[in-house]
Amino acid sequence: MAHYQLGTVYKLQDNPAAAIAEFETARDLSPRLAAPHFQLFGLYRQAGRAEKAAEELRIFQGLKKEQDGAAVPEDMEWCQYAELYDPSTPRGPLRRPTRSGAGKTGGRFGGPGSGVTALVGADGRPDLIAWSGGRVALFRHGRTLAGQHRSGGSARRAVYRARRFR
Numbered sequence: 001m002a003h004y005q006l007g008t009v010y011k012l013q014d015n016p017a018a019a020i021a022e023f024e025t026a027r028d029l030s031p032r033l034a035a036p037h038f039q040l041f042g043l044y045r046q047a048g049r050a051e052k053a054a055e056e057l058r059i060f061q062g063l064k065k066e067q068d069g070a071a072v073p074e075d076m077e078w079c080q081y082a083e084l085y086d087p088s089t090p091r092g093p094l095r096r097p098t099r100s101g102a103g104k105t106g107g108r109f110g111g112p113g114s115g116v117t118a119l120v121g122a123d124g125r126p127d128l129i130a131w132s133g134g135r136v137a138l139f140r141h142g143r144t145l146a147g148q149h150r151s152g153g154s155a156r157r158a159v160y161r162a163r164r165f166r
Contacts, residue, residue: 003029004036016043034063034074118142 007022020043027036037060044053067074114132127146128139140146 034060
C-alpha cells in the first residue's frame with residue numbers, strides 16, 4: 001500500500017519513471033490489487049510501451065470482474081494513518097482543570113487559533129494537548145499538567161516540544 005501511495009505522489013510530481021518503479025513494486029507485493037495494474041496501464045501507455053500497457057489493462061479488467069460485488073471493495077485511498085488526524089471544533093476557551101494540577105496551568109487557553117486535542121498516552125489513557133497562540137501544554141490523563149511551552153516559532157514546533165514531556 002505504501003508503494004502505491006508513493007507511486008501516486010511521484011505521478012502527481014510528474015516523475016513517471018519513479019512512479020512506474022513504485023507501482024511495479026506495489027503490483028509485485030500485492031498482485032491481486034487492481035489499482036497498481038491500472039496505474040501501470042496508464043503510465044506504460046503514456047511512455048509508448050503498448051505491449052506492457054495492454055497486459056496491465058488485461059490483468060486490471062480481470063481483477064475488477066473478480067471483485068465485482070465483493071463485500072469489501074478495494075479502497076486505495078484508505079491507509080492506517082487516515083484516522084489519526086481528526087480536527088476538533090473549538091468551543092470557547094479552555095478553563096483550568098478543576099482536579100489535580102488546577103493551579104499549575106497559569107491561566108486559560110483561548111482566542112484565535114486555540115484548540116485542544118486528545119492523544120492516547122503510553123498507558124492507554126487519554127492525554128490532552130491544549131494550545132493558544134504560541135503556548136502549548138500537555139495534560140496527562142486530561143488533568144495533570146505534565147509540561148508546557150511558550151514558543152515564538154511555529155505551532156508544530158511547540159506541539160513537538162510539549163509532547164517531549166510525555
